[in-house]
Amino acid sequence: MSYASPVRIDPLLALILCAGGGTRMKSRLPKVMHTLGGLPLVGHVLEAIKTLPVTDKACVISPNMQEVKDFVVPVQCYVQKEAKGTAHAVLAAEPFFEKVAQGSLLVLFGDTPLITSETIKQLLDHHKSSQAALTILGMEVAPPNQYGRLVLDKEGNCTHIIEAKDATEAELRIPLCNSGLMVIDLAAAMSLLKEVRCQNASGEYLLTDCVNIAFQKGLKISVFKAVEEEVLGINTQEDLAYAEEIFQRRARKEALRQGVHLQDPSSVYFSYDTALGRDVFIEPHVYFGPSVRIEDGVRIRSFSYLEGALVGKNSIIGPFARLRPGSELFENVRVGNFVEIKKSTLSKGVKVNHLAYVGDAFVGPDANIGAGTITCNYDGISKHATEIGEGAFIGSNTALVAPVRIGKGALIGAGSVITEDVAEGAIAVARSTQKQILEGAKRFQQRARKLRKDEI
Structure with missing residues (x-):
């Protein structure tokens, strides 16, 4: 009996460069930790490679980037101790790939959050099919711009990359630019x-010089083109705002494609993980923070803010409602105007x-909570729980001082301050006895007018 030889799959290592200081962001936060759609920039890059056949992945960070290291766990981080350029950054992760003799090294940047899994997959496929030692992800950008230019020979192979700072006027007119992303055969x-040397206007060891060196060695260098917006690098707050526009446009388009009704798409803001069911209707000016899941048939009314919440089927939220993290709403729930729900479960109806x-x-x-009701859950030191039973009715302007339990079918009188448990089916009223003084209003007004006259 004969057995087929197993298909050999070459290793694919992904290295994300995150060491850039981001001085132009004018922020104490590491550049790659600024958020887009509620997720740090480097998180988007990690999401993009999640579905790809990556054997292992790592990040390169600079010293004092503990926030980045903590966020990307369990991804291994290597420290570039001095900012000496992109080639120097890759070499900072030398232990990550030095002992892997075959396969590919995919070099990505933590500040290019709009890159898609599909584009990276196409880049990897092109690298493999072209049998190149190095493949560059390029893009066509109308000059003037500050990107490095890809110089090609007559056969369409890249001979070298010239940085904008080092380019001649003729080279600056080349529309084919370098995105920074590339795939390198680990054998080379x-x-x-x-062999990269510091021979440029920026005084750095640049990854782009690998192209020039590879060409001199007679190695094949290929180029795969991407859409410019996918490889937009974030260097300023203006760049970040523009990237957010692109992200939101994509998210709205995907929501509409899935059958969500957006009454005014441009006024609705999504997060990277917003999940929407069928026949969801979203009115204008709604904000979805991270970790929101909306089930089928839900209507979100205008000016509502949701984060970390689950909304069950056929519920109605808003207008002017806020759902905070830990909110879980079952089906057919109504949360109206100027209502805030935090870390609570609202059962069906x-x-x-x-x-x-x-x-x-x-x-x-089926419990009903009247206008002005609050659960007093914080005593200044600790949070405490409130339990409201099935079918209970809480009258308007009630304060439920936790920890407290309202039994099934209980009725709480309006204006009550409830500090003790209420039994099932009971009526509880906790407020001062109403006092009525007949003809008192007339006497009060006469006295007040006299006092005012005396003052004048």
């Missing part, structure tokens, strides 16, 4: 990187229609 990577705060609470099915 170490020798190419070791619950109504909180206006002017209420529900925090650290469990609300049973």
Whole structure:
């Protein structure tokens, strides 16, 4: 009996360069930790390679970037101790790839968050099919711009990359530019990187010089073109704002494609992981923070803000509602105007229609919470829970001082301050006894007028 030989899959290592200081961002936050759609820039790059056949991945950071290191865990981080350029940054991760004799090294940048998995896959496929030692992800950009230019020979092979600072006027007119991303055969990577010299206007060891060295060695260099917006690098707050526009445009288009009704798409803001079911209707000016899941048939009314929340089928939220992290709403729930829900479960059919705060609470099915009701969940030191039973009715302007439990079917009188548990089916009223003084209003007004006259 004969057996087929197993297909050999060459290793694919992904290295994300994150060491850039981002001085032009004018922020104490590392550049790659600025957020786009609620996710740090480097997070978008990690998401883009998640579905690709990457054998291992690592990041290169600069000293004092603990925030980046903590965020990318369990991805290994290597430290570039001095900012000496992109080739120097790759060599800082030498232990990551030096012992891998075959396969490919995919070099990405943590500040290019709009790159898609599909484009990276096409780049890798092109690298393999062209049998090149090095493949560059290029893009066509109308001059003037500050990108490095890709210089090609008559056969369309790249001979070298010239940085904008070092380019002649003729070279600056070349539309084909370098995005920075590239794939290098691991068999050639170490020798190419070791030969890079500091011979440019920026005074750095540049990864782009590997192209020039590879060409001189007679190695094949190929180019794969991408759309410019996918490889937009974030260097300033203006760049970040522009990237956010692109991200939101993509997210809105995808939502519409999935059958979501956006009444005014340009006014709705999504996060990277917003999940929307079918027949969801979203009115203007709605904001989705991270970790929001909306099930089928939900309507989100205008000026609502949701983050870290699950909204069950056929519920209605807003207008002017806020769902904070830990909010879990079952089906057919109503959360109305100026209502805030925080870390609470609202069971099927619950109504909180206006002017209420529900925090650290469990609300049973079909309970009704009146206007002005608040769960007093914080005593200045600790948070405490409130439990409201099935079918309970909480009258307007009630304060439920946690920890407290309202039994099934109980009724709380309006204006009450409830500090003790209420039994099932009971009525609880906790407020001062109303006092009425007959003809008192007339006497009060007469006295007030006399005092005012005396003052004048």
